Amino acid sequence: MKLDTRAMRYLTPEDWRVLTAVEMGSKNHEIVPTPLIEKIARLKGGASGVHKSISALAKAGLIARMKEAKYDGYRLGYGGLDYLALHTHAARKHVYSVGSRIGVGKESDIMMVADDKGTQKVLKIHRLGRISFRTVKTNRDYLKNRQSASWMYLSRLAAIKEYAFMQALQEEGFPVPEPIAQSRHTIVMSLVDALPMRQVSSVPDPASLYADLIGLILRLAKHGLIHGDFNEFNILIREDRDERDPDNIILTPILIDFPQMVSMDHQNAEMYFDRDVECIKRFFSRRFHFTSTTPGPFFKDAKKTVGRDGARRLDAAVEASGFTKKMVKDLEAAIREQQANCKEDAHDSDDSEDDSEEEGDNGSGEDEQGEVVIGDHISLESEGLQKLTISDGT
Numbered sequence: 001m002k003l004d005t006r007a008m009r010y011l012t013p014e015d016w017r018v019l020t021a022v023e024m025g026s027k028n029h030e031i032v033p034t035p036l037i038e039k040i041a042r043l044k045g046g047a048s049g050v051h052k053s054i055s056a057l058a059k060a061g062l063i064a065r066m067k068e069a070k071y072d073g074y075r076l077g078y079g080g081l082d083y084l085a086l087h088t089h090a091a092r093k094h095v096y097s098v099g100s101r102i103g104v105g106k107e108s109d110i111m112m113v114a115d116d117k118g119t120q121k122v123l124k125i126h127r128l129g130r131i132s133f134r135t136v137k138t139n140r141d142y143l144k145n146r147q148s149a150s151w152m153y154l155s156r157l158a159a160i161k162e163y164a165f166m167q168a169l170q171e172e173g174f175p176v177p178e179p180i181a182q183s184r185h186t187i188v189m190s191l192v193d194a195l196p197m198r199q200v201s202s203v204p205d206p207a208s209l210y211a212d213l214i215g216l217i218l219r220l221a222k223h224g225l226i227h228g229d230f231n232e233f234n235i236l237i238r239e240d241r242d243e244r245d246p247d248n249i250i251l252t253p254i255l256i257d258f259p260q261m262v263s264m265d266h267q268n269a270e271m272y273f274d275r276d277v278e279c280i281k282r283f284f285s286r287r288f289h290f291t292s293t294t295p296g297p298f299f300k301d302a303k304k305t306v307g308r309d310g311a312r313r314l315d316a317a318v319e320a321s322g323f324t325k326k327m328v329k330d331l332e333a334a335i336r337e338q339q340a341n342c343k344e345d346a347h348d349s350d351d352s353e354d355d356s357e358e359e360g361d362n363g364s365g366e367d368e369q370g371e372v373v374i375g376d377h378i379s380l381e382s383e384g385l386q387k388l389t390i391s392d393g394t
């Protein structure tokens, strides 16, 4: 599923109202009955206006008619949810145009976007339901009952959690992108002008970069957190020229990708901590032929530092954002499932270190659709409807 914004500019304010109505209806209905869509949308043109919009939305692939259902109804698709999120970002002036896709992971699409001043930003679209949920499906009752809603629910949880952590980390001065906005399953953040460490073939001083990265792991731990996916794809390396010595390039690691972060109090915290440390050690040894002479760091030592020197515990940040324990568990199960699937897939390519393009289709441009302006086509009227009726702040 990739974002295709082409139909966006052709949607009328009525179409947006109807799309919003389908989204609202799907909170309680897997397939939203047509009369309910009519009731929520309350278009001036009445039922015929709603039907016209429904056809337009279905033609653009944003909603899908479910014929096998007991009643006539529609289901919101990923495309529809993408449009609603973009619509909100546009109405709030965070996004004006959508450019090319710069990354695609198993669980997200990363798009270049810009605001009306031309400032480039990054839109991350979570796609957690892209894989099949084997364990989650059997473990969790609600998914059995609402299978189609699960992708929407889980992707939204991932975005909410990632945004909450990005905000908390930024407040504590961690090197992370600036969180700008969150809507549904998407996040808008600042564009980091840096390449993933995966694409860095050599560095002048591996020991110093290694120390910085281990330092970050320990600093996170002090604030009660483990990244949980601390690898060469999720660490961007920014190159800055040293002002005092222009020949000297300063490398700064920037951390991204936070939906899987866990607390230092998590029951498997030691495993996650050791895995993050091991990942860096292995990468430095393979890529830069660097092995630290210092063993560790070890979880038991890091654990003693949690909250030390007045460090604010950030593991509570997500709960503070309204995440319930059930949500935490649901998301964790989904991410575990996803990581298990990724591992199976990645197995073959484990040793092909030099193939820096292998991850997704970064930079290949095969799905270029050019820049699409969306901001001009967003009406405040349907945004008003969203504000009135969607009360969960996303």
Ligand code: ADP
Pocket (backbone or CB within 6 Å): 102, 103, 104, 105, 106, 107, 108, 109, 110, 122, 124, 177, 189, 190, 191, 192, 193, 194, 196, 233, 234, 256, 257, 258
């Ligand atoms: P996923 O959850 O799919 O792994 P990530 O958040 O790790 O998604 O992003 C995938 C890729 O997109 C990264 O490896 C990086 O190349 C790029 N990317 C993501 N966020 C940014 C950003 N703020 N600035 C620049 N590049 C980014």
Ligand code: MG
Pocket (backbone or CB within 6 Å): 105, 233, 234, 257
């Ligand atoms: Mg990543």
